[in-house]
Amino acid sequence: MIDYPPGLRAFGAAASTDPDTRSPARFLGWLVGTQPAASAIMTVTTFGWLAMSAVSPFFLGKAVDAGIGRGDLGGAALWSLGLLATYVAGTAAGIWQHTTIVRAWLVALYGTVELVVQKSLRLGHLLPRRTPTGEVLSVASSDADTFGGALESLTRIVAAVATFLVVVALVLSTSVRLGLVVLVVTPLIVGAGVPLLRPLHRARAVERSRTSDLTSRATDIVAGLRILRGVGGERTFGDGYARQSRRARDAGVVTGAWQAGVDALSVLLSGGLLVLLTWLGSHELLAGRLTPGQLVSFFGYATFLVVPVQTVFTCSQRIVEGLVSAERATALLGQPVPWRDGEATLVGGDVVDEASGLVARQGELTVLVSAVPDESAAVADRLGRYLPGAHREDDVAELEGR
Numbered sequence: 001m002i003d004y005p006p007g008l009r010a011f012g013a014a015a016s017t018d019p020d021t022r023s024p025a026r027f028l029g030w031l032v033g034t035q036p037a038a039s040a041i042m043t044v045t046t047f048g049w050l051a052m053s054a055v056s057p058f059f060l061g062k063a064v065d066a067g068i069g070r071g072d073l074g075g076a077a078l079w080s081l082g083l084l085a086t087y088v089a090g091t092a093a094g095i096w097q098h099t100t101i102v103r104a105w106l107v108a109l110y111g112t113v114e115l116v117v118q119k120s121l122r123l124g125h126l127l128p129r130r131t132p133t134g135e136v137l138s139v140a141s142s143d144a145d146t147f148g149g150a151l152e153s154l155t156r157i158v159a160a161v162a163t164f165l166v167v168v169a170l171v172l173s174t175s176v177r178l179g180l181v182v183l184v185v186t187p188l189i190v191g192a193g194v195p196l197l198r199p200l201h202r203a204r205a206v207e208r209s210r211t212s213d214l215t216s217r218a219t220d221i222v223a224g225l226r227i228l229r230g231v232g233g234e235r236t237f238g239d240g241y242a243r244q245s246r247r248a249r250d251a252g253v254v255t256g257a258w259q260a261g262v263d264a265l266s267v268l269l270s271g272g273l274l275v276l277l278t279w280l281g282s283h284e285l286l287a288g289r290l291t292p293g294q295l296v297s298f299f300g301y302a303t304f305l306v307v308p309v310q311t312v313f314t315c316s317q318r319i320v321e322g323l324v325s326a327e328r329a330t331a332l333l334g335q336p337v338p339w340r341d342g343e344a345t346l347v348g349g350d351v352v353d354e355a356s357g358l359v360a361r362q363g364e365l366t367v368l369v370s371a372v373p374d375e376s377a378a379v380a381d382r383l384g385r386y387l388p389g390a391h392r393e394d395d396v397a398e399l400e401g402r
Contacts, residue, residue, distance in 0.1 A: 021329075021333050021334030024329075024330060027330050027333075028147070028154075028319075028322055028326050031147055031150075031151055032151060032154060034111065038100055039155055041096075042097060042101055044159075045096045045097035045100060046093075046097050047159040047163060048090070048093035049090050050160065050307065051163050052087070052089050053086075053304055054167050054170070054301070055086055055166070056083055056090075057298075058170055058297055059080075059083035060079075060293075060300060061291075061294050061296045061300070062293060063075075063080050063083065064076075064292060064293035064296050065294070066078075068292065068293075104148065104152070105149070108147045108148040109145055109147070110144075112139070112140070112143070112147055116136060116140040116144075119333050119335070123335065130335055131331075131332055131335070135328065135332065136332065137215055138208075139328055139329050142211070142325070143329055147325065147329075149318045149321070150318055150319050150323075150326075151322075152318075153314075153315035154315075157312055157316075160308035160311040160312055161312075163308055167304060167305060168183050170297075170301060171301055174294050174297065177284075178280055181277070181280060182277065185273060185276070189309055192265065193269075193313050193316070196262045201324065204255050204320060204324045206251045206254070208324050210244070210247050210251045213244060213248075214248045217241055218241065262317060263313070266309060266310050266314070267310070271306070274302050277301075277305070278299055281295050281302070282295070284298075350362050351366075353379055355382060356375075356379055368380075
């Protein structure tokens with residue numbers, strides 16, 4: 001069971017269920033489920049923040065037609081007040097959104113650290129035999145921070161899609177032809193970037209693996225520093241660390257190249273959409289099917305569409321990064337614990353080890369001496385619930401007292 005500190009139970013964190021480690025995607029879904037209220041608030045506030053920017057060109061176009069087209073200053077002032085209201089509401093939603101995102105990010109960050117600490121305590125001396133120390137440190141540091149970004153990105157994508165539908169409705173209300181162009185072309189632009197996400201995922205996985213190996217090598221060197229200095233092996237291990245560091249750097253360069261490709265493609269395609277819509281809108285104006293104010297509104301819609309398109313591209317990269325980190329986290333958190341959990345509270349009485357027959361009387365100092373140190377170590381492991389009597393046969397070799 002997860003026992004989050006009180007500060008991590010904000011927004012309904014699920015403090016009574018173990019993480020879903022069946023797959024990286026399920027683990028990220030579990031993270032979202034630990035903060036249902038925060039996820040809903042982030043989605044709604046992000047939608048409100050984006051929607052206010054999406055509808056502001058509508059008010060601007062109406063003000064232009066009223067003030068310039070018809071000379072109606074009162075109408076222009078009224079539509080301008082509506083435009084001001086969208087800015088105020090969007091600012092308020094943005095502030096609330098950012099506050100919620102930071103809080104949810106920290107809950108995901110420190111909640112993951114708590115999970116790693118609990119798993120480390122439950123595995124005890126088995127942990128370093130199963131997982132390198134550097135891997136544990138990487139999950140508790142860099143991966144934990146990544147999960148907050150993945151959580152935010154999921155809500156941003158949902159809000160961006162909803163806002164896109166709002167823009168499509170506004171454009172369709174102005175021009176069916178242009179609305180259909182937006183409805184068809186925008187999904188094609190987003191789909192064009194999907195093929196780049198798979199190689200980006202592979203490159204990110206390689207970078208994550210090499211970074212973890214580098215951290216493990218560093219911890220091993222620090223742990224054995226006295227021995228290395230005694231045998232004069234500092235230079236050899238230092239050179240090995242430098243080589244591993246270069247491999248991690250090269251993997252980072254490859255990942256950066258794929259990420260830059262995704263970013264460049266998003267800018268190129270979203271910019272092309274802006275040019276296309278501006279060109280079509282200008283011809284609609286010349287044909288008399290749009291008013292000057294509607295053209296201004298349409299140009300605002302076209303400019304705004306760059307935001308949801310780039311949001312989808314950017315957040316997709318964060319989700320890919322989150323899946324890579326979740327794969328590592330599930331490998332650690334999903335490890336089975338080969339012994340039973342003891343009682344949560346301590347009770348008084350004698351301490352009995354059934355395997356050896358040892359009885360440590362309450363209130364008396366008991367000293368255990370054995371000609372075979374491993375036997376006394378095994379007794380200590382059993383008393384500490386590292387070696388319970390009901391262990392599985394396939395765990396005997398792994399659970400020997402050391």
